Amino acid sequence: MTFVFEDIDDVEMERRRSVVEPLTDAVRDLVDAVIRTEVAEGEIPDVTAAVRAVTERLRSRQSDGPYGVRYTRAGTGMPWGNPAVGVRNAVAPPMRVQAGDDGLRWADVRLGAAYEGPPGLVHGGICALLLDHLLGEAAGADGTPSFTGTISVRYLRETRLGPVHLEARTDRYDGPKKFVTGTLSDADGPSVVADAVFVIPRWARATPPQEAPQ
Numbered sequence: 001m002t003f004v005f006e007d008i009d010d011v012e013m014e015r016r017r018s019v020v021e022p023l024t025d026a027v028r029d030l031v032d033a034v035i036r037t038e039v040a041e042g043e044i045p046d047v048t049a050a051v052r053a054v055t056e057r058l059r060s061r062q063s064d065g066p067y068g069v070r071y072t073r074a075g076t077g078m079p080w081g082n083p084a085v086g087v088r089n090a091v092a093p094p095m096r097v098q099a100g101d102d103g104l105r106w107a108d109v110r111l112g113a114a115y116e117g118p119p120g121l122v123h124g125g126i127c128a129l130l131l132d133h134l135l136g137e138a139a140g141a142d143g144t145p146s147f148t149g150t151i152s153v154r155y156l157r158e159t160r161l162g163p164v165h166l167e168a169r170t171d172r173y174d175g176p177k178k179f180v181t182g183t184l185s186d187a188d189g190p191s192v193v194a195d196a197v198f199v200i201p202r203w204a205r206a207t208p209p210q211e212a213p214q
């Protein structure tokens, strides 16, 4: 497992983000368009060829593996391939995580056709993905790395496609374990709740935090 150091400042990171984000947004829009298009079937082979040509252009120069989790000189994370928040990942809605008081992490996300499970409703796996990630961010609010050890997701009722709001925070510590809870709400209120144990891995366990995250 490698965290990659990018020898750039955060101004340069933002510049790179501003270049690549419109591409990712365009691909996200393409995914939605493929799901919802009603153009004549005869048009599909041409469109397919055009998409393949774009893919080939991008592949003319590419990395050997995944993007990795990179860090700038200032220590800012660049998890740009991440499926929940990745700036380069059109699979990500994307969720833009915000920091509140006392280690609160929250996000407002719009979930469209690409995230449908039951008709008109959000796929349960997508709810679990977004909650796992946000709970992970809340667990990381104290600055120590941790991995999801166990997560329990309870679907209180269906979640409608459209805007959803998520919140998470760390409730308590027990040695290397962090107990984290969160909720996902649609326009009608909370629809999914999650609680999880995040564990600080052994290699990062020299001084496990004993105080509430800031």
Ligand SMILES: CCCCCCCCCCCC(=O)SCCNC(=O)CCNC(=O)[C@H](O)C(C)(C)COP(=O)(O)OP(=O)(O)OC[C@H]1O[C@@H](n2cnc3c(N)ncnc32)[C@H](O)[C@@H]1OP(=O)(O)O
Residues within 6 Å of the ligand: 069, 076, 077, 078, 079, 132, 133, 134, 135, 136, 137, 140, 146, 147, 148, 149, 150, 175, 176, 177, 197, 199, 200, 201, 202
């Ligand atoms: C900027 C970028 C943003 C990045 C923002 C980051 C957000 C990322 C969010 C996404 C999160 C992920 O997807 S993380 C990826 C998915 N998760 C994983 O791949 C984890 C795979 N599992 C592991 O690596 C390991 O099993 C660990 C680290 C979880 C635990 O291994 P370990 O460190 O050897 O654990 P060990 O010493 O034996 O146990 C320590 C204590 O934890 C307990 N414990 C051990 N395993 C578990 C477990 N699975 N569930 C519950 N509790 C457990 C033990 O009982 C013990 O408690 P006691 O006896 O002391 O009471």
